[in-house]
Amino acid sequence: MNPDNYLYLSAILFSLGALGVLIRRNAIVVFMCIELMLNAANLAFVTFSRMHGKLDGQIIAFFTMVVAAAEVVVGLAIIITVFRTRRSASVDDANLLKY
Amino acid sequence: MSAPALAVIAAPVTSTGGGETFLFWVGAIVSVLGALGLIFSKKAVHSALFLCSVMICLALFYMAQGAIFLGVVQIVVYTGAIMMLFLFVLMLIGVDAAESLTENIRGQRWAAVLVAVLFGAVLLGVFAHAQLGPFAGTDAANAAAGGNVQSLAHLLFAKYYWAFEVSSAVLITSALGAMVLTHRERTTERKSQRELAGERFKRYEKDPSTIVTPLPSPGVYAQHNSVDTPALLPDGMPSELSVNATLRSRGEPRDIRPLPVPLPREAAGARAPGDAAADDDSDAHLEVEA
Numbered sequence: 001m002n003p004d005n006y007l008y009l010s011a012i013l014f015s016l017g018a019l020g021v022l023i024r025r026n027a028i029v030v031f032m033c034i035e036l037m038l039n040a041a042n043l044a045f046v047t048f049s050r051m052h053g054k055l056d057g058q059i060i061a062f063f064t065m066v067v068a069a070a071e072v073v074v075g076l077a078i079i080i081t082v083f084r085t086r087r088s089a090s091v092d093d094a095n096l097l098k099y
Numbered sequence: 100m101s102a103p104a105l106a107v108i109a110a111p112v113t114s115t116g117g118g119e120t121f122l123f124w125v126g127a128i129v130s131v132l133g134a135l136g137l138i139f140s141k142k143a144v145h146s147a148l149f150l151c152s153v154m155i156c157l158a159l160f161y162m163a164q165g166a167i168f169l170g171v172v173q174i175v176v177y178t179g180a181i182m183m184l185f186l187f188v189l190m191l192i193g194v195d196a197a198e199s200l201t202e203n204i205r206g207q208r209w210a211a212v213l214v215a216v217l218f219g220a221v222l223l224g225v226f227a228h229a230q231l232g233p234f235a236g237t238d239a240a241n242a243a244a245g246g247n248v249q250s251l252a253h254l255l256f257a258k259y260y261w262a263f264e265v266s267s268a269v270l271i272t273s274a275l276g277a278m279v280l281t282h283r284e285r286t287t288e289r290k291s292q293r294e295l296a297g298e299r300f301k302r303y304e305k306d307p308s309t310i311v312t313p314l315p316s317p318g319v320y321a322q323h324n325s326v327d328t329p330a331l332l333p334d335g336m337p338s339e340l341s342v343n344a345t346l347r348s349r350g351e352p353r354d355i356r357p358l359p360v361p362l363p364r365e366a367a368g369a370r371a372p373g374d375a376a377a378d379d380d381s382d383a384h385l386e387v388e389a
Contacts, residue, residue, distance in 0.1 A: 001120040003234045006160060007226045009127050013153070015219030016134040022211030028189055029143055032150045035181065036134055039157050042173075050164045053235025055247075058166045059254050065176055066266040070273035072181050076188045077280035083192045084283075092203055 006047040013040035025090045027079045031072065038068045119163050130156040147185050154178045165237030167247045315341040 013036060020033030042061040049057025083089050115123070129152060136149035154177045162170035202208060237247075244250040255263055290298075303309045315338050318330040327346045329337035339347065 001115050001123055003115055003164075004226065004231055005123060005127070006164070007231075008223055009123075009130070009160075011219060011222035011226060012131060013134055015215050015222065016131070016138060018218060019211060019215035020134075020138040022215065023208050024138065026143055028185060028192075029137075029146050032137060032146055032185060035177075036137060036150060036153060039154060039177070043157055043160060046161050046164050046166050046169060049166070050237050051232065051234045053237060053240055055237065055240050055250050055254055056258075058169050058251060059259050061166075061169055062172070062251075062255070063259075063262060063266060065172065066269065069176065069181060070269045072184060073273045073277045074280070076184060077277040080188060080192065081280050089192050 003047065003050065007044055010040045010043040010047065013037075013043070025092055027082070027089045027091050028076075030091060031075055031079070035068060035072070038064055122159060122163055126156040126159055129153075143189050144186065147182055147189065150185075151178050151182050154182070165241055165247065168251055310340070317341050 017033045017035075017037035017040060020036065021030050024030050024033065042064050045057040045061040045064070047057075049055060049061075079089060082094055086093055133149045133153040133156070137146045137153065140146050140149060154173060158170040158173040158178070160170075161167075161173055241247045241250055244253045299309065299311050303311050315330050317326050318324070318328045318337075318341065320328065327342060329339065330341040332338050
């Protein structure tokens with residue numbers, strides 16, 4: 001097997017994550033799809049790190065994880081706050097700024 | 100490690116070994132199916148479990164590619180901590196919050212599928228046409244400082260020192276942000292137990308059916324002792340009051356079948372004849388007289 005296949009897999013997973021972000025309405029599931037996209041990017045980083053024989057790609061994957069953790073914490077806090085005021089976790093219901 | 104062995108390991112990789120090939124194909128199928136399950140499962144908890152399976156597959160890929168530490172961190176941080184946070188929030192805001200299926204923008208779903216397919220095709224095309232060199236492999240880089248963790252530490256605390264410091268600021272800011280966002284200010288003073296009791300007796304003045312004593316606790320039996328189990332009154336009837344009002348409104352409380360209580364006659368018969376005389380039952384008196 002050619003190690004390039006890891007890159008193809010990461011492209012497929014990233015597209016699936018993007019598809020989920022576009023079609024799901026539940027804010028938490030949308031968040032999970034974003035996590036899937038970040039993970040797919042991490043897989044590409046690790047594969048490129050192996051291609052170049054350097055560990056910098058793995059370090060970048062670590063920083064992606066740090067940023068993902070911070071993003072999840074704040075994002076879930078925002079979802080909880082929206083749920084408290086609007087009684088809904090649907091991304092369609094948060095439309096106060098529209099009018 | 101001797102120099103020739105290192106040279107063999109550090110040779111460019113154009114094809115992986117049989118074990119890694121097998122791992123890749125199994126993991127690729129599982130992770131793509133997991134990603135599809137994440138998108139298309141109706142319940143958010145199922146989505147979370149599918150995402151967990153994808154993340155574990157990715158951790159195996161990292162380990163197979165020489166990123167041992169990253170693979171472990173992936174399992175500990177992502178599957179362990181972040182997914183737990185997701186499940187925690189899911190439980191907090193209600194797992195059965197139904198998702199609306201009406202489309203606010205007509206044809207948005209099919210447009211989304213089209214966009215995702217095209218985007219994936221573009222990404223795959225770019226990777227297929229790129230001049231990807233032979234894979235150098237991470238073994239030499241890992242062995243440079245005595246191991247994967249040591250080599251990563253040399254990079255992280257020297258070359259990427261500043262980014263490492265900044266990431267700590269990011270984490271502290273996000274922790275503070277979560278606390279500020281979820282904090283709720285009390286608008287009214289919390290009522291003390293004394294005030295609550297006073298209010299209850301004031302209600303009792305107007306409506307004598309108000310219960311002023313503490314409510315009976317749920318039943319504790321050998322078979323079950325959950326809070327939806329009603330306690331039994333002295334006459335064997337289940338007490339409605341002993342079950343929480345929310346549980347009562349949601350459905351009938353758990354059915355209680357009391358153990359068969361022996362009838363007075365059987366109880367008297369089982370005892371010694373001398374004891375039966377103490378019974379004030381008329382039958383027992385008859386027996387003694389006879």
